[in-house]
Amino acid sequence: MSAPPHPESPEPGAPSPRVLAGLAHEVDVLLRRVDGLDPLTGRVDRLEEMAVRMADTVKSLVGRKQKLPAxxxxxxxxxxxxxxxxxxxxxxxxxxxxxxxxxxxxxxxxxxxxxxxxxxxxxxxxxxxxxxxxxxxxxxxxxxxxxxxxxxxxxxxxxxxxxxxxxxxxxxxxxxxxxxxxxxxxxxxxxxxxxxxxxxxxxxxxxxxxxxxxxxxxxxxxx
Known part of the structure; x- marks a missing residue:
């Protein structure tokens, strides 16, 4: 009769604890990088909003007269x-x-x-x-x-x-x-x-x- 598997032993075909730890570290590094991009993403979003507002303002100012028939x-x-x-x-x-x-x-x-x-x-x-x-x-x-x-x-x-x-x-x-x-x-x-x-x-x-x-x-x- 075979002995039960050791609790710390990985299941057959499962990654080793060392591999899992490496993956967790990489995920943590990626999350930190994404968090660092948040301010830049916010600035880009604000610039896009400003560009849209400016385009609408210019279009309304110019088109207010020029879009009318002669x-x-x-x-x-x-x-x-x-x-x-x-x-x-x-x-x-x-x-x-x-x-x-x-x-x-x-x-x-x-x-x-x-x-x-x-x-x-x-x-x-x-x-x-x-x-x-x-x-x-x-x-x-x-x-x-x-x-x-x-x-x-x-x-x-x-x-x-x-x-x-x-x-x-x-x-x-x-x-x-x-x-x-x-x-x-x-x-x-x-x-x-x-x-x-x-x-x-x-x-x-x-x-x-x-x-x-x-x-x-x-x-x-x-x-």
């Missing part, structure tokens, strides 16, 4: 202050961007405010520029499309629609003659308030006549 001059509101705001933003952009291009400066007549289709073209072109350079989807390719296709297309249509027009063609007052003087950087800007009032309140009626004192000698005016 305003329409042809369907502009009837409140004079709103219409004046559209013209104010547009004229600022014209002076800062559009008129920097020689073909843009040469094609825009002083009477452009009397041409609703021209104002409509310039409004959407301005917002296309904003989307290409400052919007949430701004990119080199979108900016390239603005330069290669959108801006030249608007210039060509403005030239065809009003490129040969002049302020005196909208003037019907007898005896009118235009005073001499250099044109303003944005042509016809002095008429913006009158045009805004007309377009807001009575765009279905004839536009107001340009005041003689505000008109310039551009386009073959009488001297």
């Amino acid at each position: 305003p329409s001059w042809l369907l502009a509101p009837t409140e004079p202050a709103d219409v004046a705001g559209l013209l104010d933003e547009l004229t600022v952009w014209l002076g800062a961007v559009f008129l920097r291009y020689p073909d843009g400066a040469s094609v825009l007549p002083e009477c452009w405010l009397w041409h609703p289709d021209v104002v409509e073209e310039l409004l959407w072109l301005a917002h296309a520029w904003l989307a290409a350079y400052q919007g949430p989807d701004a990119s080199v390719s979108v900016a390239g499309d603005w330069h290669d296709r959108q801006r030249p297309g608007v210039v060509a249509r403005v030239r065809k629609s009003a490129g040969s027009c002049s302020i005196e063609r909208h003037q019907t007052r007898p005896g009118w003659s235009a005073p001499a003087g250099a044109p303003v950087p944005v042509p016809g800007l002095e008429h913006a308030a009158a045009i805004a009032e007309w377009w807001a309140r009575s765009r279905e009626q004839s536009p107001p006549e340009p005041a003689p004192a505000a008109a310039g000698p551009i386009g073959g005016a009488l001297r």
Whole structure:
């Protein structure tokens, strides 16, 4: 009859106490290393949260305006202050961007405010520029499309629609003659308030006549 196994003797096929002790030591070392990573893991999590919040903030700030459709001059509101705001933003952009291009400066007549289709073209072109350079989807390719296709297309249509027009063609007052003087950087800007009032309140009626004192000698005016 065989003797019972010694209590300290390992079961057949089981690891020896020395192996178990080695494994326990390795596990302890690994646990200590993982515990040491906790502060770093926390910092990474906080950075990720900050990045998400910053991205959401930037997107909301930029997209608050740029995600909206381009305003329409042809369907502009009837409140004079709103219409004046559209013209104010547009004229600022014209002076800062559009008129920097020689073909843009040469094609825009002083009477452009009397041409609703021209104002409509310039409004959407301005917002296309904003989307290409400052919007949430701004990119080199979108900016390239603005330069290669959108801006030249608007210039060509403005030239065809009003490129040969002049302020005196909208003037019907007898005896009118235009005073001499250099044109303003944005042509016809002095008429913006009158045009805004007309377009807001009575765009279905004839536009107001340009005041003689505000008109310039551009386009073959009488001297």
